[in-house]
Amino acid sequence: MRRLLGHLHPHAQSLFASLPRKPSIATKLPFLLSRRLLSDAASPPAPSLPPPPPPSADVTNTELKKRLETYYGVDEEAELPSVAKAVLERNLTGAHSETDDDLIEELRSKPLPEVHDRDFESDFEEMHDTDEELNDLYNTREYVEKKIKSDEFFNMDDTKWDAMIKEATDKGHLTNMKECEEILEDMLYWDKLLPDEIKQKVETKFNELGDMCERGEMEPEQAYEMFKEFEDKMVAECTELIESKMPTDADELTESGGKKVELDDLPGEGPVLRWESRIVFVPSGDAYHPKNRKVKLSVTVKELGLSRHAFRRLREVVGKRYNSGKDELTIISERFEHREENRKDCLRTLYTLIKDAMKADKLVEDARNSYVKGRLKANPQFMERLKRKTDKLMAAA
Amino acid sequence: MSAKIRVVMKSFMSQSNQVSGLMPFTKKIGLPESRALYTVLRSPHIDKKSREQFSMHVKKQFVEQTAKPHELHRKFFWLKRLRIPGAQYEIQISFKTRLDMASLRSQAPC
Numbered sequence: 223m224r225r226l227l228g229h230l231h232p233h234a235q236s237l238f239a240s241l242p243r244k245p246s247i248a249t250k251l252p253f254l255l256s257r258r259l260l261s262d263a264a265s266p267p268a269p270s271l272p273p274p275p276p277p278s279a280d281v282t283n284t285e286l287k288k289r290l291e292t293y294y295g296v297d298e299e300a301e302l303p304s305v306a307k308a309v310l311e312r313n314l315t316g317a318h319s320e321t322d323d324d325l326i327e328e329l330r331s332k333p334l335p336e337v338h339d340r341d342f343e344s345d346f347e348e349m350h351d352t353d354e355e356l357n358d359l360y361n362t363r364e365y366v367e368k369k370i371k372s373d374e375f376f377n378m379d380d381t382k383w384d385a386m387i388k389e390a391t392d393k394g395h396l397t398n399m400k401e402c403e404e405i406l407e408d409m410l411y412w413d414k415l416l417p418d419e420i421k422q423k424v425e426t427k428f429n430e431l432g433d434m435c436e437r438g439e440m441e442p443e444q445a446y447e448m449f450k451e452f453e454d455k456m457v458a459e460c461t462e463l464i465e466s467k468m469p470t471d472a473d474e475l476t477e478s479g480g481k482k483v484e485l486d487d488l489p490g491e492g493p494v495l496r497w498e499s500r501i502v503f504v505p506s507g508d509a510y511h512p513k514n515r516k517v518k519l520s521v522t523v524k525e526l527g528l529s530r531h532a533f534r535r536l537r538e539v540v541g542k543r544y545n546s547g548k549d550e551l552t553i554i555s556e557r558f559e560h561r562e563e564n565r566k567d568c569l570r571t572l573y574t575l576i577k578d579a580m581k582a583d584k585l586v587e588d589a590r591n592s593y594v595k596g597r598l599k600a601n602p603q604f605m606e607r608l609k610r611k612t613d614k615l616m617a618a619a
Numbered sequence: 620m621s622a623k624i625r626v627v628m629k630s631f632m633s634q635s636n637q638v639s640g641l642m643p644f645t646k647k648i649g650l651p652e653s654r655a656l657y658t659v660l661r662s663p664h665i666d667k668k669s670r671e672q673f674s675m676h677v678k679k680q681f682v683e684q685t686a687k688p689h690e691l692h693r694k695f696f697w698l699k700r701l702r703i704p705g706a707q708y709e710i711q712i713s714f715k716t717r718l719d720m721a722s723l724r725s726q727a728p729c
Contacts, residue, residue: 492717
């Protein structure tokens with residue numbers, strides 16, 4: 223019978239194990255006690271006969287099968303206790319010990335009704351997509367290139383990007399960002415939105431009205447209304463100013479157009495620094511290349527405005543980095559890991575070289591002075607004359 | 620011009636057709652092809668006279684693109700995203716700036 227319960231459900235075994243082994247004794251005891259009390263109270267002189275055994279309910283095979291079918295029919299396990307109870311009662315009576323084996327075999331051979339195996343192979347084609355097979359592998363590279371280039375986002379450049387943004391803006395997917403940029407710029411430079419004259423006028427008026435309110439000459443509500451009217455007047459005046467400034471803006475536009483032509487000429491004054499840097503992109507993608515950090519700086523020495531001695535000193539210090547044919551000094555740096563750090567290093571080196579070269583003038587002056595002093599000290603007539611003059615001065619003092 | 624962008628491409632196949640499509644308004648210079656030749660013995664033991672020759676051909680393409688200093692950043696931005704299958708390309712950027720001499724002279728001790 224335990225096998226039958228295990229066959230029904232995996233949890234049935236634990237249910238069977240948790241039950242007491244001999245429930246019949248526990249159930250019989252209170253019955254006996256109650257019978258004794260009744261017999262003693264009712265008729266004490268009557269002879270006491272042994273009580274007959276209690277009648278036990280017997281569950282037939284047909285009823286058990288019916289309960290099993292009900293259990294299978296209901297999805298939940300609501301019918302499981304009735305089936306277990308039936309099995310226990312049959313076990314207690316012991317009347318069906320011979321037919322239980324046949325019943326177990328019959329139930330075991332019967333398939334369970336609610337098991338549905340999935341058909342995995344039918345779903346494979348829907349779940350997984352594979353590329354079409356290539357019959358000829360000779361042109362695999364061309365095939366891959368064609369497939370890659372068919373993607374419109376493959377080689378993006380600024381013209382494609384601008385066209386895409388414009389199309390999205392026209393269709394309404396994106397908002398025009400220029401308005402947003404203008405608003406943000408106005409918020410950033412809110413101090414410069416109004417000309418100073420307008421600001422001063424508004425401040426003066428505000429102070430006057432405030433003073434009148436404090437002195438009690440005017441009520442705050444009336445002052446507020448007057449200030450409001452003044453503000454409207456100021457807004458109108460500001461609008462007129464802006465309208466009057468428009469043609470000058472047009473002139474400025476033409477001037478800026480003229481400035482654009484001069485953009486090739488570098489702004490500011492000073493020596494021209496010629497920078498050169500290399501960036502290598504290898505076919506594999508993001509690999510790093512040592513050339514990416516090398517920076518080259520060239521400058522024409524004549525433009526530095528050095529003196530003759532400073533120039534000579536610079537040339538001696540620099541050595542082969544100076545090209546006399548082109549009058550060009552070249553500084554190369556690849557010391558640091560990043561290109562910008564190397565660029566700073568080049569500039570630092572150039573500054574140091576120029577400062578060091580400028581020291582040459584002072585050094586030359588000191589050398590010349592010491593040379594002259596040496597020559598004078600070596601002259602005995604000069605020294606004698608100097609000594610005599612010194613003694614005379616000391617005697618006079 | 621105060622700024623230049625030069626691109627040197629190396630690959631095993633000719634890239635001249637792709638370059639014109641990818642980077643318009645550029646001058647092109649074809650550099651000489653470099654090749655490495657290898658001769659290998661066919662047999663692991665004797666048969667010294669039986670050999671096989673291999674060669675690796677590297678084709679180069681030099682492209683120069685005009686640019687202005689204020690355009691450099693944007694053009695470099697898009698060049699970084701350029702993808703040519705099977706080619707390595709090296710970008711040389713040349714530009715000019717000015718040295719601030721006044722600050723240097725003020726710092727220098729006289």
